[in-house]
Amino acid sequence: MSQSSDLSRLQTHDIEIGVTDALQRHASRHVAQHKPVSQRVLDYERRRPRWLRECIGEATGVFLYVFSGLASVAAFITNGASKEPPVTAFSSFFQIGLAFALGIMFAIVIAGPTSGGHFNPAVTVALTVWQGFPLKKVPHYILSQIFGAFMAALLVMGMYREQIVRYEEALTALGMPLVSATGPAGIFCSFPAEGQSMGYLFLIEFFVDSFIGLVIWSCIDPANPFVTPATVPIVIGVGYGVMVWGFADLTISTNMARDLGSRFVAAIFYGGEAFSYKSYCWISILVNIPATLFATGFYELFLRDSIQMIHKGGVKHAEGEEGLRRYLSDVGVLKDENEVTAMHMARTEAIGMKN
Incomplete structure (x- = not known):
């Protein structure tokens, strides 16, 4: 009789509704409540300069994603010769790409609402060209982005200092350079491998950055039915990660701020060769902007509705x-x-x- 009664109640959805209500009551008891907003807080936020808040948001966003990515690169390079455990226990190209991808996701979620989530000088320039972003804000945004990358690289250098020093000593003993794609300077910025021509590196950088630019531009298109605001961080992060997985071994930069800010740190510790090595830095620093303008222009002219x-x-x-x-x-x-x-x-x- 009891079993028959339960089946009858199941058909009227009483059981499901009861469980749902119980779960909602249980969850609501553990939700942290915000304290009331005081007038002092409102007055402070009203007096806080908008431009400063936006600059801090841009610097914070770039810091978050560069810090995550460089930490994974540092683990990979400093343990590159490790046998026990093997290097794959510390990192891999897949893990590096995932670190950058997740870092970008966190950056957009945390700092995107404050500044708009550019985190890339090329994106700032493209928004100015195509969507009327105020020209007067461009220098502030770009300097903030570079500063965020600089601070991230400096912090990674400090946190990995012991491992980096041991790696430097090992390379010096073998007579190998510190500034190279696999040297300690390569933790912080891109350097070409032996035998790579500048034209080859230019084309790789241009098309990788164009791909990322297309992904970003499609995500900020309000008419795109396949991307919602909640999924934008995931799509952009994965798009970036895909390019790292596919082309990091061929030398890519992907972001002027990420490369330039980190390259300053490499120059502080390893000298001016961080900029002069094989005359490559102009590709890693500058190609990102025309490539992104090409990609966004393609989207605006042929794909925009x-x-x-x-x-x-x-x-x-x-x-x-x-x-x-x-x-x-x-x-x-x-x-x-x-x-x-x-x-x-x-x-x-x-x-x-x-x-």
């Missing part, structure tokens, strides 16, 4: 409702210039309620 952006509420027509009505009339969507479709009215109302 502006009417979908307007429909999704991501942007407005430059001439307002009248300009949009005139365009829809010209393409035949509106038979009468004064007609406003029910879909557009519903969309406008929904946007207004959301705001």
Whole structure:
């Protein structure tokens, strides 16, 4: 009889509803509650300069992802000759790519809401060219990004100092250079391997950076139905990781700020050769910007659908409702210039309620 009663209740969903309610009550008892916001806090936040907050956000974001990535590189290089345990116990190219990918995800989640999450001078420049990011903010953003990478590299140098010194001593005893792709300076920035030509390295860097630029631009397209704000950090992080997994062994930089800020640290400890080695640094520092502009320009010219952006509420027509009505009339969507479709009215109302 009891079993029959339970089956009857199951058919009416009483059991499921009861369990769900119990779980919700249990979870709610353990949620930390924020204390009320005081007037002092509000006054402080109102007086806090917006430009300073954005710069700190950019520096923090770059710091987070460069710190994560360089730490994995340091583990890989300093233990490269290890036999017991083998080097794979410390790191690998896969782990390095994953460290950078997860670092970018954390950077976007933590600092993205504060500054917009550029974390790359090339992205800042592309946003200025294509989407009207204020030109006066560009120097502040780029300097902040470079500073964040510099601090990350400096901290990794300090935390791995004992291992790096032992590695330096081992290389010196063997008569091998400290500034090279596999030397301690290679922990902090990219150096070409023997036999690689500058033209070859330029093409690799250009197409790798273009790939990453396309991924980023598709993620910030409000009309893209496959990417939500919650998945943007994951998609961008994985896109970056894929390029590291595929081309890190061929020498790539991927980010002017990440390379330049870290290269300053390499120059402090290993001299000016960090910049002069095989005349490569101009590729690692500068190619990222034209490559990203190429990728974003390709997206803007061939893949962008502006009417979908307007429909999704991501942007407005430059001439307002009248300009949009005139365009829809010209393409035949509106038979009468004064007609406003029910879909557009519903969309406008929904946007207004959301705001």
